[in-house]
Amino acid sequence: MNLFEYVRPASVAEAIAAAGEPNSAYLGAGTNLLDLMKGGALTPARLVDLTHLPDLGSIETLPDGSTRIGALVKNAALAHDTDFAKRFPVVAEALLSGASAQLRNAATVGGNLMQRTRCPYFTDTASACNKRQPGSGCDAIGGENRSHAVLGWSENCIAVHPSDFCVALTALGAIVEIEGTTGRREVPITEFFLLPGDTPEKETVLEAGEMIVAVRLPAEAAKLAANQRYLKVRERTSYAFALASAAAALTIENGAITEARLALGGVAPKPWRASEAEAALVGKAPGKEAFAAAAEAAFAEAKPSGDNAYKIELGKRVVARVLAMAAAGTPERMPALPASAFAPLPEGVVNV
C-alpha cells in the first residue's frame, strides 16, 4: 500500500480537524479499508484512527425511547446485546448474517455504513471505474455483472451496496448522527446514501471531515419487534455477500397489516427502502396474495443492468418469503444460521 500519514486523535473535534485535510480517510477496524488499500484501490494520504476515541462505543436507550448506537460499537457486540436484539431483532439477524465471526468481532457500526461496494471493477485498479476514478468509465457494464444492481443504477455505475446491517437499519428508519466542523446534524439513513447518477464517487451525504458518531433507532421501530425478519440469499450457506436480501417488519392487528417496513439489499447501489411495497401491504390480510403483490411493487421499477435479470425474479421471491417469515413472528431464539434460507422455518412459509 501507499505511504500514508497516521493520525490518532484524542477527541472527535481533533478527528474532524485532521480528516478535513484532502485525501484523508477515517480508520475504524479497517476490515474493508485496509484490504482496499493493500490492493491499491484506495490510496489515502492520511488515516485518522478513530478506534481510540472515547465515548463512541456504547449502546444507550435515550429518554425518548430511541436507541443510540455509538459509531465504534462492534458488530458482534451489538448483535449479541440481549436487550438490543430483543427490541430490534431484524438488526441483530442482519448483522449475524454478514461476514464471519472474526470480522464481526472487529468491524464497527460506523464502518459498516461506510463500507465500499464489492464490485470487482471497483476493487481492481486495472479496470475503469467511475467510483474509484471519476470519469474513467464503468467496466462492470458489459462485463461480469451477474451480482450487480437491478434498481437505482445509472449508466455510470451498476454496483451494489454490500451491507446487511444497513438494510435492516433502513427498514426501521434509522437516523445517522454526523459531526463535522460546522457542528452536528442528523440524516435519516434513507437519505444518507446517494444513488450513483452522474456522481457515483459520491456515495453518502458526508462532507469532507464529517464523521458518523452514532446511529439511532427511533422508539417506534421497537414496536415492530414481534414481527420482523431478515432473509439473505447467497451463493453459499455462510460468509458470502447477498445476491438478494430483504428486511421486513410488520404490525398486524385484527388480521390486517397496519404497518409495514421493507428494505432490500444486494440489488441496488444503496440499501433500498421499498416504500411502494410497504404502502401496498397496509390494510391487507397477511398472506401469499398480499406478499406477492408487495414483491411486484418492490421491483416494479427494476431492470437488469447486465446478465442479472434473474435477480429481479429472485428479489421478488425473497420479498414474498421475508414477509411470510415476518408475519409468522420473530423467532424466540436467533436461528443458528441467521437470515438463511436454511434456518428452521415456520410451517406454511415455503410455497409447496
Add this chain to the structure above:
Amino acid sequence: MSDAIPMPGGRNRFGSNSGQPLTRRDGVLKVTGAATFAADNHPDRLLHAVTAGATVSRGRVTFLDVEAAKAHPGVVAVITPENRPPLAMDPDEKPTRFSFRTEVLQDDTVRYAGQPIALVVAETLEAATEGARLLSPRYEEEPARHGFDAVDTYEPEAVGVGAPAKVGKGDVEAGLAAATRRVEVRYETPGQYHNAMEPHAIVAEWDGDRVTLDTPNQALVMSTGAFAAWFGIPAENVTIRSPFLGGGFGSKAIIFGGQVLAILAARMLQRPVKLALRRDQMYGPVGHRGATRQEMRLGIDDEGRLTALDHLTTSATSSFEEFLEPASNASLNTYATPALLARHKAVRWDIGTPGPMRAPGEASGSAVLESAMDEAAFAAGLDPLEFRLRNYAETDPASGKRFSAKALRECYADGAKRFGWAGRPLAPGQMRDETGRLVGWGMGTALFHAPMFQAEAKATLRADGTALVETAGADMGQGAWTALHQIAADGLGLAISMVEFHSGHSGLPDGGIAGGSGHTATAGSALHAAGTDAIAKLSELAVGDERSPLFGAGNVGVEARDGRLYRADDPERSESYAEILARAGLSEIGGAGQGARDPASAEERAMFSHGAVFAEVKVDPDLGQIKVSRLVGAFAAGRIINPRLASSQLYGGMIWGLGFALEEQAVHDRRSGRIMNANIAEYHVPVNADVPEMDVILVPEDDPYVNPLGIKGVGEIGITGTVGAIANAVWHATGIRARRFPIGIADMLTRPQAA
C-alpha cells in the same frame, strides 16, 4: 526450523502400528504455532521480494516506471527483462517431467494476466509491495483469447502428464446405432484454483555456489535438480527444506518462475531473499484446474446395458504451454461397455498454464461421467445404483486386464445401506422435507488410480534399542508423516514411540513425489523395506553368534517384534536389538529400502481405488438456494494404514467435491480475459456451514498386487463421485440439469415458483 517430529509417547497395539487411528504427529506443532512454514523463516539481513503482475492478458510491456519504484524508501533493486542477470537454462527447457515453461522475465511479452513482469526487492515487504505498484506498467495490448466458442480447437498429442489424447476400443458408432436409447449431453466445468491455505513462498540463501531454499514442495529431491538446472550448479548444491506444507494439491509439485527469480535476486544481491505470494498472485502463475467442455454420448440397450460410451473433452490450456485436463480418461476404467472412446481436443487461451489439481482429469471427468450416467439411468427407467450395477466392470474396460482388487460392489452396498438409498423414487421432484423444501438423492461412483512412483529410505537401529528412519517425504496436511512413521515402525518391529522419523528435507533419501495418491504406497514401501533390511542384517549378527539365544536359527528364521528378535519356531528364545548390537560392539546398524511398483504386477493387473458416494440435497423451491444435507462415501482402497487420517482425507475430498459441484469457479471478464474474483472472499470454497453430516465408510479390501503392503491411496478419490452425486441429487430434487458447474441459484430459478 524443525524437520523432525519428536518421538511420540503414545501407546501402540502389540506388534502392529499400521491400522491404528493415531492422531497426526505434527498436530501439536501446528495448533501451537510451533510448526515453521516456509514464510516463517527470517534469516538475518533478509530482503523481501514482490512480483509485479501484468494487468492485461496478452501483449507487450512498453513501459515500467522503474525510477519511481527505486525511489520508494526501502527499495533495494528492481529486476526487469532489461537488467535480469542471466540464468543457466532456457525457460523453454524442461529438466524434469513435471517442469512447465514459466516466466522468469525472459522478455517483455505478456502471456496472461498476473504474469510476473518485474521483481521488486526491498528491506520490507511493504516497501517491495508499494515499489511493485509504483511501476505503473503500460502495454501494447492485444485482444485476449478466451472462451470455448471464441477460439479454434486443435488435436493434442497427449493430455495430463503424458497420457494419450485418444484411447478406445470397439466401434462406438455401431454401438450407438444399435442402442435403444441414447443420451447425448454437453457439460462444462470452469477454471478452478488450488487455493492452498498456505500461499506459495520461498526463502533463498546462497553460500558460495550452494543455495538453501525454504519452500513448500511436494517432490523434494526431484526439485533440487530442477532448481539446480536454472543456476548451472549440481543438484547436490541445492538444499530444500520443506517440513510443513499448508496444502499443496498439485500446485506445489511444480516450480514456478517466481521461485527462480527470488533465488536469482538472492544471488545477485548476496543476501537472503523471501518471496511470498499474495492470494491474488496465486491466480495464474502457479497452475489451476483447466476449464473443460465435455460432450458425452451413451448408448443403452433394452436391458439397461451400455452399448457405447464416447467421452470427448475440450480442455483449455495456455498459449505457450500444454497441460490438458485429461477428463475423458475418467471414463476408461469404470463401466463395462463393448465400445469405448475417450478423446480430447484442446484450446489455447491467454491464461496461466493449468496444472495438476487434486484428482486431475478424474475430478472434472467423473463429474460429467457420473452426471451422464444418471441421465442414462433415468432414460432407461432404472434406479441409478441398479443401472451402475448392470454396467459393473468385472475387468478393466480400457485394457481388459483383471483388477488387482475391486471391492466396489461392497462400496455400493455399504454406502447405500448407510445412506438409506432403498425406496428412492425414480422421478425427480418427488420428495419434500417437513417444511416443504425439495429433497433429492443422487449417487456417483468414485475411482482413482493406485499408482506408485520411486522412493528410497534408510533405517538405522541404534544401540539403545531405538531407531531412526529417513525419507524426503512431504506432508501437505494429509498426515503422510504419521502414516509413514507407522509403516516404518512396523518394518522395524518396534513400537512407534521407539522410532524417530525424519522427513521434509532434500538431503534425505528420495521420498518421491507426494502426488497422484501414491505417496504412502511408495515412500511407505521404501521405509518398510529399509526396516526389513536393517532387521535382516541384525538377524545375521544374532544367528551367526554362538552367544546368542538365536544362534543357528538361520533356517527357521527369526521374527522381529516389539524390539526383539524371536526364533520363529520357539518364541521362548529371543534377544533384544540392543543386546545384539552391544555384543557385536556396534553403535548402530543400518538398512536401505526402495519403493516401486513390481513391473510384472503392473503388466498383469489394473490397479484402482474404488468408492461410491451418496448425496442428499435440499433446495428451497422459491429461492433456489441449494444445501447438501447428507453425504455418505464408501471407499475400498486396499490396506488402510491410519483410519483416522484416511477418513479425514476422504472427508476433505468429498468436501472439495461439494465445492466443485456448487461453488468453485474463476470468473473471467469476457473482454479482457482477466480473473475478476482472485480472492477467497469471492472465489467460493465450502465454509463450515456448507458441510453437512458426513459419513465415510472404509470398506475392507485386501490387494496383494499393488505392493507387498497392499497400500493404495485415498488423497484424491473423495472428489470423484461426489461432484456427480451432488449434481444428480440437485436434479432429483428439482428436475433441473444445469450441465454447467458450479450449479447455482440462477439455475434453480428456471423452475417456476409454486403458487
